Amino acid sequence: MNDFRADIQGLRALAVFLVFIFHISSSVLPGGFLGVDIFFVISGYLISGIILNKVEKKSFRFIDFYIGRLKRIVPVYYIVLTVILIIAVIIYLPSDILQLRMNAFWSAIFASNIYFSTLDTYFGASSIENPFLHTWTLSIEMQFYFLLPLLLYFINKRWLPTALIAIIIGFLGYSVWGTYFLDLKSKMYFSLAARIPEFCIGALFAVKQDTFKKIGTSTLNYISGISLVVILVCAFLFSEKSDYPGYLVIIPCLATSFLLINKDSFINRNIFSHKIAVHIGELSYSIYLWHWAVMALWRYYKVNYEFTGVEVVLIVILTYLLSLFTYFTVESYFRKTNNKKFFTLLTALVVVLGVVAVLLPRLNTYFYKIPDKYSRPTFGLKSHSNSFEEVESFGDLSKKSDSILLIGDSHALVYKNILHNLGLVNSFNFRTITNDRYPNIPGLNQKDFSNKDLFVQYSNIVARTNNEIKNAKIIFICSVWFDDQSSLPSALDQFLKNLNASQTVIILPDYPTPDKNPIRINRDFIKNDNSNYEYKIEYKKLPVRIKKVLDQYKNVHVVSIDFKQKLKDIPFNKDTLMYYDKGHLNLYGTEVVSREFDEEFMNSINKILQRH
Incomplete structure (x- = not known):
């Protein structure tokens, strides 16, 4: 040898x-x-x-x-x-x-x-x-x-x-x-x-x-x-x-x-x-x-x-x-x-x-001076995923609690600042707790998780979420509704079934997303004229398997927003980057959405609430 x-x-x-x-x-x-x-x-x-x-x-x-x-x-x-x-x-x-x-x-x-x-x-x-x-x-x-x-x-x-x-x-x-x-x-x-x-x-x-x-x-x-x-x-x-x-x-x-x-x-x-x-x-x-x-x-x-x-x-x-x-x-x-x-x-x-x-x-x-506002999530992290410390409250906090709860996955994390800005202008507040990738809706099967640690994290978040659900009159949900989470429809169905008839669920629309991470391509938060990449924008609709579940319940309503109406240059707005990766609006992007679509959001939400 x-x-x-x-x-x-x-x-x-x-x-x-x-x-x-x-x-x-x-x-x-x-x-x-x-x-x-x-x-x-x-x-x-x-x-x-x-x-x-x-x-x-x-x-x-x-x-x-x-x-x-x-x-x-x-x-x-x-x-x-x-x-x-x-x-x-x-x-x-x-x-x-x-x-x-x-x-x-x-x-x-x-x-x-x-x-x-x-x-x-x-x-x-x-x-x-x-x-x-x-x-x-x-x-x-x-x-x-x-x-x-x-x-x-x-x-x-x-x-x-x-x-x-x-x-x-x-x-x-x-x-x-x-x-x-x-x-x-x-x-x-x-x-x-x-x-x-x-x-x-x-x-x-x-x-x-x-x-x-x-x-x-x-x-x-x-x-x-x-x-x-x-x-x-x-x-x-x-x-x-x-x-x-x-x-x-x-x-x-x-x-x-x-x-x-x-x-x-x-x-x-x-x-x-x-x-x-x-x-x-x-x-x-x-x-x-x-x-x-x-x-x-x-x-x-x-x-x-x-x-x-x-x-x-x-x-x-x-x-x-x-x-x-x-x-x-x-x-x-x-x-x-x-x-x-x-x-x-x-x-x-x-x-x-x-x-x-x-x-x-x-x-x-020294090579990249991109402010956090444009390059990473910065808002609502204390009530999110593995950085969770406490359930947070946002919006107009000068008035008593409106018994509104926001839950979901990382896209719900993005919505925290959108709803916060809407709440400041339209005088409402809400509490929130969210999770990465796997929405904190009780009942997801462990087999849907890529590893045990993510399931443990989800379970801990859900335990805190359950206490909030009991006290919420209105529940906002935002999620990507990933197809690989096979137990999600049944978990959602059971979740809605367990709610009181007096509780209203509002499904928030998912915002449009580019096909590539724009900050990686542009390498700055101001549009680079030398970058000629043409982004393909996805305008997501509710998956059929999720829509079938939601249609069974009279207290569940879906908000629909035509984002194409005012967002013409995604992933930029006025040459400023709106996304910190290909799937998430940055803080600036959420400010743009809440400002440009304030009326559309509030009209839809108020119509729903008037029915109840």
């Missing part, structure tokens, strides 16, 4: 190629993400062989192993993290910079897999712009590297295959259970426990490779050819819709393992050992670190997820040049340094990364 294997470098080249193509365009290679699984199997195979060889010679030392892993992984990793943050200072908007720094923190401590599992899915739209998203694999590798020596050192080699098989079966069962029965696909994707079988399959083949080789050279040659075909077929047949990892992960992992144990096969000698494949394999770690960072930063700046042919060529060239540079100046250099010098330089890298991270927001403001 100490001999250099050119074919393994070639196998690494295949893995990084699959991942690279998948990240360029998932439609071209929908299952290219399994390149990560190939990396995990290779790691399990190689590291196990190295450790076992040293254990047999009684030369294995835990401290040497861990320092070796640090030298191999951390220096270039921290340099890439630092470069990403420096570039982000220039291209990131202030509203996004703090989240980026949080992503960098979890990546730097090799726990990004845990953190990202609580956010969007790996395949989500917002994830595709996260330049640190790919660090989840490094986090899992480092976590496993901490555990692997303990397993190999303390378990007798005689019993090791049995132990590895038991671990593979046990953790594979955990992955299958979480993926198929608990609907925790995203959590399993980022989970160390769900990925342990992949490393252990590689380790098992390293331990039992002599046994596998007894199959015979000719048979193994056929198996190697079949294994390569299997990997390529899986790369085309698997997709982000597949229940992965689950039991499907066994297929590419076994195929990779058979390629690893048969170094003399035609495939290994003539394809994976080719000098180009070996060269790419040597650069594969740097390529992996740089390629996604380049793509994500490019996507963020261009506000476009699809690359043109010219952009693909530029990304390939830039990734290769950066990888070439860091391989020879960082990776190769740090592997040869003595421990004292290594830790001195590592400390310097950590300090530089920390300083850049701390100064990130302040440095960013």
Whole structure:
């Protein structure tokens, strides 16, 4: 296991190629993400062989192993993290910079897999712009590297295959259970426990490779050819819709393992050992670190997820040049340094990364001086979502409570200032409590939530909302009514059924939204004459499934506003930006809407109230 294997470098080249193509365009290679699984199997195979060889010679030392892993992984990793943050200072908007720094923190401590599992899915739209998203694999590798020596050192080699098989079966069962029965696909994707079988399959083949080789050279040659075909077929047949990892992960992992144990096969000698494949394999770690960072930063700046042919060529060239540079100046250099010098330089890298991270927001403001009023939500946050502190009251507070309540999702948060301005002019007040994405209507099913934390947050908000509902005579609701919340119609129906006949529900109209985040395209709150992007504006209507529920109740009324009447230049008004992202009006935008549509809103609301 100490001999250099050119074919393994070639196998690494295949893995990084699959991942690279998948990240360029998932439609071209929908299952290219399994390149990560190939990396995990290779790691399990190689590291196990190295450790076992040293254990047999009684030369294995835990401290040497861990320092070796640090030298191999951390220096270039921290340099890439630092470069990403420096570039982000220039291209990131202030509203996004703090989240980026949080992503960098979890990546730097090799726990990004845990953190990202609580956010969007790996395949989500917002994830595709996260330049640190790919660090989840490094986090899992480092976590496993901490555990692997303990397993190999303390378990007798005689019993090791049995132990590895038991671990593979046990953790594979955990992955299958979480993926198929608990609907925790995203959590399993980022989970160390769900990925342990992949490393252990590689380790098992390293331990039992002599046994596998007894199959015979000719048979193994056929198996190697079949294994390569299997990997390529899986790369085309698997997709982000597949229940992965689950039991499907066994297929590419076994195929990779058979390629690893048969170094003399035609495939290994003539394809994976080719000098180009070996060269790419040597650069594969740097390529992996740089390629996604380049793509994500490019996507963020261009506000476009699809690359043109010219952009693909530029990304390939830039990734290769950066990888070439860091391989020879960082990776190769740090592997040869003595421990004292290594830790001195590592400390310097950590300090530089920390300083850049701390100064990130302040440095960013030098490039983008966009007031919060235009770039982020600022009104009514104390009564909203994860920033909730208390139920708030707005409008004309000089008079006694009007027993009006506003609830809903983040679009209801936007309506807080609209209704506040209407209340000041028309002498009414209201109380409000709202939630992100999931409207605080009781009864939503936990299966509709992307993770448990969001469901807990929703449940806490609903508990406070229920007390307010009892005392409200008029309830305003505003929501996007997302289609992926399958339990929403039944929850809404039950909510309306439980209200008293004297309580009136008013459904507020959703405001128009552009197809792209205008602040990202314009990069200022005053219209940039050089920006010629033509926005497609969506004027939303109530979904049929929601309208069917509302039509059943006489105390429920829908307000309709013709926003096209006065908003002619969305997402701008008089060359000033009205949105802080593609889905939400900023504070200025809410002031425009409340001012321009005061009469329409009040006429509709008063007509409704006169009926009751």
